[in-house]
Amino acid sequence: MEKIFKGPAIFLDRNDINTDEIIPARYLTEVTKEALRPYMLEDLKLEGFDPTGDEIKNARVVVTRENFGCGSSREHAPWVFEVNGVHTIIAQSYARIFRQNMFNGGMLAIELPEKDIDALFALQEKGSVCIDVDVDTQLIHARAGEDSSEFHFEISEFDKALVKAGGWVEFADARY
Amino acid sequence: MGKTIAEKIFAAHLRDEPFAGTKVLNLDCVLCHEITTPIAIADLEWRGKDRVFDKNKIKAVIDHVTPSKDTKTAIQAQMIRDWARRHELPDFFDVGRNGVCHALFPEKGFIRPGFTVIMGDSHTCTHGAFGAFAAGVGTTDLEVGILKGVCAFRQPATIRVNLRGNLADGVYSKDVILHVIATLGVGGATDAVLEFAGPVVDAMSMEARMTLCNMAIEAGATCGICMPDVITAEYLWPFIQDEYPNLEAAVEDFRRWHSDADAEYKQIIDFDLSDLEPQVTCDFKPDCVKPVGEMAGIKVDQVYIGTCTNGRIEDLRVAAKILDGRTVADSVRGVLSPATPKIFSQAMEEGLIQIFMQAGFCVTNPTCGACLGMSNGVLAPGEVCASTSNRNFNGRMGKGGMVHLMSPATAAATAITGVITDARTL
Numbered sequence: 095m096e097k098i099f100k101g102p103a104i105f106l107d108r109n110d111i112n113t114d115e116i117i118p119a120r121y122l123t124e125v126t127k128e129a130l131r132p133y134m135l136e137d138l139k140l141e142g143f144d145p146t147g148d149e150i151k152n153a154r155v156v157v158t159r160e161n162f163g164c165g166s167s168r169e170h171a172p173w174v175f176e177v178n179g180v181h182t183i184i185a186q187s188y189a190r191i192f193r194q195n196m197f198n199g200g201m202l203a204i205e206l207p208e209k210d211i212d213a214l215f216a217l218q219e220k221g222s223v224c225i226d227v228d229v230d231t232q233l234i235h236a237r238a239g240e241d242s243s244e245f246h247f248e249i250s251e252f253d254k255a256l257v258k259a260g261g262w263v264e265f266a267d268a269r270y
Numbered sequence: 271m272g273k274t275i276a277e278k279i280f281a282a283h284l285r286d287e288p289f290a291g292t293k294v295l296n297l298d299c300v301l302c303h304e305i306t307t308p309i310a311i312a313d314l315e316w317r318g319k320d321r322v323f324d325k326n327k328i329k330a331v332i333d334h335v336t337p338s339k340d341t342k343t344a345i346q347a348q349m350i351r352d353w354a355r356r357h358e359l360p361d362f363f364d365v366g367r368n369g370v371c372h373a374l375f376p377e378k379g380f381i382r383p384g385f386t387v388i389m390g391d392s393h394t395c396t397h398g399a400f401g402a403f404a405a406g407v408g409t410t411d412l413e414v415g416i417l418k419g420v421c422a423f424r425q426p427a428t429i430r431v432n433l434r435g436n437l438a439d440g441v442y443s444k445d446v447i448l449h450v451i452a453t454l455g456v457g458g459a460t461d462a463v464l465e466f467a468g469p470v471v472d473a474m475s476m477e478a479r480m481t482l483c484n485m486a487i488e489a490g491a492t493c494g495i496c497m498p499d500v501i502t503a504e505y506l507w508p509f510i511q512d513e514y515p516n517l518e519a520a521v522e523d524f525r526r527w528h529s530d531a532d533a534e535y536k537q538i539i540d541f542d543l544s545d546l547e548p549q550v551t552c553d554f555k556p557d558c559v560k561p562v563g564e565m566a567g568i569k570v571d572q573v574y575i576g577t578c579t580n581g582r583i584e585d586l587r588v589a590a591k592i593l594d595g596r597t598v599a600d601s602v603r604g605v606l607s608p609a610t611p612k613i614f615s616q617a618m619e620e621g622l623i624q625i626f627m628q629a630g631f632c633v634t635n636p637t638c639g640a641c642l643g644m645s646n647g648v649l650a651p652g653e654v655c656a657s658t659s660n661r662n663f664n665g666r667m668g669k670g671g672m673v674h675l676m677s678p679a680t681a682a683a684t685a686i687t688g689v690i691t692d693a694r695t696l
Contacts, residue, residue, distance in 0.1 A: 110456050110555060114663040119642035123335070123342035125308050125349065137665035139554060161457035164490060165663060166642075167392040168306065169408035190461050190492055191392060194422075195408035251289035252422065262422070263313070266414045269288065 097181040097200050097257070099227040101154025103236070105218055108140050111158060112165035113192060115139060117174045119166070127173040134174045155182045155225040157214050163192025163203075172196045182227055184234065186211045197253045198262035202227060204234065210245045217243060229257055272530025274428040275495055276463040279403040279527065283386045285420050294422045298385040298402075300415040302330040303371050306390030308349035310413035322357045323419035329380055330354045331363040333371050334638045335645045343645075369610025369636035372396040372484065372578035376476070377610055379509030383498035384527045388412065388421050393578050393660065395486040399479035400506070401498030401527050403463070406487060426492050427536035428463045428529075429454075433470035435544035440694040442588070443478035444580055444658070444677035446470065447485040448549035450541065452559035460490035462536055465529060470543055471496055476505040477584040484579045485660050488556040498524035548692060551675040554664045562680055562692045570674070571653040572603045573685035574667075576634075577641045580658035580678050581609030583616050589682035590622040592693050593629040599688030604631035605647045611636060629685070643668040656684040 115138045117130060124130055135145045144150070156175070162185040163171055172195045175183070182202045196203035204227065206214070214236055217223050221239035228235070234245040259265040273281070286294040300323075307330065314320045322328050330350055338344035347364075354362035363374060372393050375381060383401035387394060390412040397404035411421050431450060450464075464486045471479065479496045486494025496502075503510070503520040514520040547561035575581070575589050586608060598604040606626050608614035614636060617623050626633055640647030641659040643666060649655055651670025658681050662673040674690060683693035 112663050114642075114661070114666050118665050118669070119644055120669070122305050122642075122644070123340070123346060125312065125342075125346060127309070137669065139664045161460065161490065164456055165392065165487075165661065167390060167394075167406040167408055169309075169390075169410060172408070187457060187460065189457070189490055191406055191408060195410065198408060198410035250291065250424075252292040255289070262410050262414055263317070263417075266418055266420065267317075267319070269286070270294075270418045270420055 098154065099182045099202055099229065100225060102152050103155040103157050103223040103225045104149055104153035105215055106138070106140060106143070106156060106158040107215065108158070109160040110164055111138065111162050113163055113168050113171040114165055116163065116171040117168065122168060122170055127177050130170055130174040131177045134178050154179055155184065156180055157211070158183065158185045159211065160186045162188050164189035167191045169195045172199050172201060176201060182225070184214065197256040200257055200259070200261040202229070202257060204247045204249070206245060206247055213243060217241060229254060271534055272532040274465060274529040274533040274535070275401060275497060275527050276403055276426050276428055276493065279384055279386060280425065282384065291424055292422055293425055294420050295386050297388060297415055297419050297421055298327060299380055299387040300328045300412070300419070301371060301375055301387065301389035301394065302328065302350065302412065303334055303391060304332045304346045304350045305334045306409050306412060308346050310390070310409045310416060311349055311353045313413055314417060319417055322416055325357055325359050327419065328359055328416060329361040329375055330359055331368050331371050331374055332365065333368055336368055336635070336637050337365050339645045367611060370578045370581060370638055372480070373582055373609035373613065376400065376480065377612055379506055382506065383502060383524045388415050392487045393484050395491060395494045396480050396484040396578055398483040398486065398493045398495035399476060400502055401496060401524065403493055403495065405492050423492070424461060426461065426463045428465050429459055430465045430467060430535045430538040432538065432540045433466060433468040433543055434540060435470065435542040437470060437543055437546065440679060441546050441548055442677045442679060443474055443481040445546060445549040446543060447482050448551065448559045448675065449546055451485060451489045451557050453539070454489040456488060456555050456557045457490045459486065462491055464489065464491040464494045466494060466496050472499065475584060476501060477582040480582070481579055485556070488660060497528045548677055548680050550680060550690060551662045554662055556660065556662055556675060562690065565674065565690045566692060568674070568690045569654065569688060570602060570656045570684055570690065572605065572647060572649065572655040573681050574605045574640050574647055574655055574657040574659065575678055575681050576607030576609060577638065577659040578609065579660040581607055581613065583613050585658065585678040586613065586617045586622050589678040590625040592679060592682040592696065593686065594625050596629055596686045598630035598685045601688045602685055604629065604685045605634060605640060606631045607634045607637055607639060607646065609636055640667060642666060656681050656690060
């Protein structure tokens, strides 16, 4: 499946969102990624968040705070985003395994400093936010109503290579 | 400049550095269970690459839901079972011989000092107790591990955690690690190795060290790690006795993995644990921790003793000693899951199972089951569980349920009274 790094953003304003919240263990009995689709963020503890609402259904980019994806190593967490069309996460920081799982699947787990994350969150006041990521130039273009902002992001050469290759299996198979 | 144990293991296993800062390591052990492995197997089949890099270095177990509870879990078990058979894995553990992976694999002697270990399970950091670099990974890393025997990591920084003082009676390694996590925070050790050292670790059994390393991931660490010493060598002796003339030679050999005195650390944290109280989590994050005294009196519906954190024989002994001659409160369901068949059997021989049963505990087969709300003790909405496991996330043990993490001693005392209780007050 080709990965798309742009679209409407949803903002999850909390630190330490864990993989049990992203995809509860009771759904880990599925043996296809596709079967996970209905359960994205089902147990997320965040006031006002509706896991069945239109906002999450339409989202293609998630913007959030610190230590996103902590807890279990389950790759079902990136997969549930993947099958719902969310191939880009932008956070202040990640748990290591979740971050690696995103890049291993050819998806983006972009890290931005706190001031940029704050600026992205602030953009919501102007209306619904659309985000477009250019991996080559390492730029995030965010638009809300008439307003727009651009953010530079850092990405390791390895992570970039994984995104270009389509994931770690492709990269490793070609090299080892 | 000297090296840390993690740096020494990285240097000894380096296969490739495709980019500056990215280390691709050769793997000594690729561990597999039935929840995260089947999708890797299916993907390898789909790619026409259904192969294993070395059948002797891949170990597999069915542990999360076992015996299978429904068609879906039966299919997961079938997928890993069929795969293990067609690749003739000598170390595959099916129903009857299976136990919780992070208790079973060390017990079989598979994990050695200086090893690199991955598994599609975040609590793989447990195996760092043996002086191994052991990291939880996702299914894609697992898949590449199975196929190629390698895994990529960033060069880890190390946080040295010096544990000093004397633990008071009734205070255990679970209390220590909860306290360390509370200090570091759930993201405090991200991308770092937590190196546990000092007299408190030196005095710990391998079981206690495994409990310590097991929860390193709850501070975000890539791995927890202890220096391999005489206690490590004694634990492993049945498996390594042909490799060394005597125990002292093994201990001496293990020293090559010890961190150098002039090794560089990202951070060094000293804990004096002499005044440490038993610890209990509150809220939905493992870094929300309070002394048991501040949590005392909170009503629980279930007490769960087991898991890769605290389902080992020492844990059962501690709990049984408290439960002996007492009974579980009427309002409480007690559930014990010995972590492996060997532990179960040993607990029977020692009379511990009888004590648990007479106290009113339900004793299940070895499985991860209730810890992550998959089977054998799922909570109803609004229910509260006192648990010896490692995660208290929202919904972890069942949608709408609440989990308080604690030591086996505190859990046993809580089972008797029905409210969170300091075992030292009974």
